[in-house]
Amino acid sequence: MTVIIIIVLLALIFDFINGFHDTANAIATSVSTKALTPRVAIMYAAVLNFVGAILFEGVAKNVGGSIADPFHIENGMQIVIAALISAIVWNLVTWYFGIPSSSSHTLIGSLGGAVFAGAGMDAINWTGFNKIIIILILSPIIAFAVGFIVLHIIRWIILLLGNRSPSKVNRNFRLMQIVSAGAQAFSHGANDAQKAMGIIVFALVAGDFQQELHVPFWVKAAAATAMGLGTAFGGMKIIKTVSKKIIKIEPMNGFASDLTSTVVLQTATHFGMPLSTTHVITSAIIGTGSAVRYRSINWGTVGRMIMTWVITIxxxxxxxxxxxxxVNLF
Incomplete structure (x- = not known):
């Protein structure tokens, strides 16, 4: 019981850090275009992250059972502790340097490494692990492409509606960003908070506290609350990187980026697949920015982000x- 309490606390700490680490990406576009003030955006996202996190559990089941079999694994509790400590450390390092790294990659990689250390290579479900990795790799490419297309469609619609003054267009898209930022925060909670839930369920099954990959309501409520509180704490370092150092975000491509990432994240959540919201959101921003003006993107910043993405797992x-x-020494 002491060990499971430690695991739950570590998982909630991870979700809290995930809240101010990853949710910053969800509201960066609306803060950048001044559709929302940072304080309002952070509190708005905190509420919608909580709602999104508490309504779904498909991703949690996938994370809890796809990388390794919690029903037949040795040292499952120690494995989860090591994985969570590793994920927390790397998230804090990347947050300190303001790098929008992926909490999803961090957690999946950490769980894989801990399983390898505690139960051997054969204990890893390579089919499930590779499937998750492939989805994580493909998602930013898809988000980039969808963002590029969505921005062109929006510009085409504006042309069909007739000539409009730039100030009026920007004002309209700022209003639309209030909705799109909320949808993106909801989608983030629906996908990202479930990863910590999945880890807790993995530990509950491995420790014989429950006999199925079901997410108890208390786990949902605790993880959702931790992520909501983390979001309320804020993550201005990440917001500055995403909103200012990639490209100057205008209301139109900010809305297009929010819409793109919401669609990609909700589709993945529907199929129970864990995505990196960081990768999806930043790739959507790069895709919409490329559609506006390819040369305006700070490719140096993008290159450093991609390097971090590659090395995280x-x-x-x-x-x-x-x-x-x-940990095993103790």
Whole structure:
């Protein structure tokens, strides 16, 4: 019981950090275009993250059962502790440097590394693990392409409606961003909060506290609350990187980016697939920005972000492996 309490606390700490780390991406476009003030945007996102997190559980079941079988694994509790510590450490490092890294990649990589350390390579469900990794890799490419197309469709619609003054167009899209930012925050909660739920369920099953991959209501409520509180805490470092250092975001491409990431995230959540909201949102911004003016994108910042994305899974796997060995000593 003591160990499961430690696991739940670590999972909630991870979700809290995820709230101010990843949710910053969800509201960066609306803050950048001044559709919402930072304070209002953060509180708005906190509420909708909580609602999104408490309504779904498909992703949680996938995370809890696809990477390894919690019903037949040795040292399952220690594995989860090592994975969560690893994910928390890497999230804090990337937050400190203002890098929009993926909490999803961090958690998936950490769980894989901890399983490898605690139960061996054969304990990893490579089919499920590889499926999740492929989806995580493809999602930013899809978000970029969809964002590029959506922006062109929006511009085409504006042309069909006739000549409109730029100030009026911007004013209308700022109003629309209030809705799109909320939808994006809801989608973030619906997908991202479930990953911590999945880890808790994995531990509950591995520790014989329950006999099925079901997410109890208390787990949903606790994870949703932790993410909501983390969002309320804010993440201005990440917001500045996403909203200012990639491209100057205008209301039109800000709305298009929000719409794109919402569609991609909701589709993945419907099929129970964990996505990186960081990758989806930033790729949508790059896609819509490329449609407006390719040369206006700060490709140096984009390159550094992509490098972080590439190294996150292997670093988190190695980190979790080392942490498991240290935890196991005690």
């Amino acid at each position: 292997p670093i988190s796997m190695v980190l979790a492996y080392v942490i498991y060995k240290l």
